[in-house]
Amino acid sequence: MYVYLYDNFLRHKRFAADIKTMEIRLTDYGIAGKILRINNYTDAKPIIEDEVKRGAKTVVIVGNDDSFGQILSRAATVPITFGFLPVGPNNSIAEILGITPGTLAVDVLSRRRRQLLDIGWANNWCFIGQLRIPPAKVEVTYDERFTVRAKDLLEVVVCNLKPYVFKSGQPSDPEKIVHPQDGKLEAFLRPLTKRRWWGYMGEEPSVFPFEEMVIRGEKPFMVEADGKVSKEIKLTIRLAHHKIDLIVGRERQF
C-alpha cells in the first residue's frame, strides 16, 4: 500500500494541474494510495509509524527539497521504503536522485529501483540534504585528530545529498557548485574576513571529507538543517551508512 504525503504548499491552485496529472498517472499504474497533507508544524514520524501499523509499504513525499528534508529528517529511522515526487520550484535533490519533475517521476516511482542512502546525524536528530551554520566564531575538530580554526568568523556547510553552492567575494564571479560524494559527509568551511569599511567578505572554502566532526562555539550558534533551525553550543555530526531505503531513478548522480 502506498501513502502519499503532500506538502502544504501544494494546496496553491498553480500546482493543481500538475498534481491532477500525477494522480491520473498513479492511478494508471495502479499505485495510487492514501493522501495525507503535512503542514510545517506536523511531525511526520508518528504519522508514518501509524501508517506502517495499518499496512503501508511505501511512503511517497510529494513536494520540494524542503518537504523532502523536513519529512525525512524526522522519519528516517522508520523502517519503510520512501519515494519522492518533486513538484514546483526548489527541487535540486530530485535531480541528484535521478527523479525528473512532473509525470516522469511517477514512472521512476513505479519502477521501484531502490537504494540505501546515508544520512547525517547532528547531536540527536538527522539531516538528509544539508546542514549549515551561518558565520559564527566556531572551531571544528575532525575525528578527534585535528582542529580547524579561522581568524574571524567561519561559515560551515555539511553536505550529504544537496550540492554546495557558493559565491566568491567578487560580485562579478559566477556561482560555484560542488557536488558531495556518497559514502562520506563533506564539510565546507568558509572563513569570512572583515572588509576595510564594513561587512565581511567570504574567502575560498576549505573542504574536509569526514565521518565525525565536533563544532564548538564560544557562544551559542545557529544551525539550519533541512529547514529546521536550532541553537547549539556544541554540535557532533556523524554519518550513518545505508539508513534510508529510497526509490531512485536511473540517472542518479551517485
Next chain:
Amino acid sequence: MIFQKPAPKLPMPMVPEDQLGGQPVRDEIETVVGPSVNVEGDFVSEGNIVVKGSVAGSVTTSKHLLIEQGARVVANVRAGSVKISGDLKGNMKIRESLELTATARVIGDVEVKVLVMEAGALLYGKVAMLGIDGVEGKPGRSGSRGASKRSEEFQPLEIIE
C-alpha cells in the same frame, strides 16, 4: 543621468559547467585547506590534500599532497607524492616523488624515490633517495633528529663495491 536609458541586458553566454569553475563530479575525495584557515593536529586524509593555508602538527596521506604558494606547513609529512610551492618545515617521508617549484622553501630531511627541483627552490636538510643498492646503514635515520646541525652531521654515503 537619472533619466538615462538603462543598459541593455545581454544574455549570458552558454558556458559549460566545467569552465565556470564548478566541479560537477569529482573522481576522488579531496581535502582542501583554504587560505586563512589554520589546521592543528594529526591531519590524516585518505585522498589528495591541497594546502593553501597553514598546517601545524603532522600530515599523512597515501596519495598526493600539494602545498601551494603562500601556504605554511610546520609538520612532518608522510605521503604518496608531494608537490611544494610554499613553505614547509619538517621531515618528509615520501613513497614516490617530491617536486619543488621555484617558490618552494623546505627545511627538513627528505626520504624519497624521485626528486624534481626547479631552479630557485630552496631545500635545507638531508636528502635520502632510496634505490641505490648496497648503501651501508639506513639513510635518513640520523637526520630525523632535526635540521639545525645539518652541516656538522653530514657524512658522505659509503658505497660497497
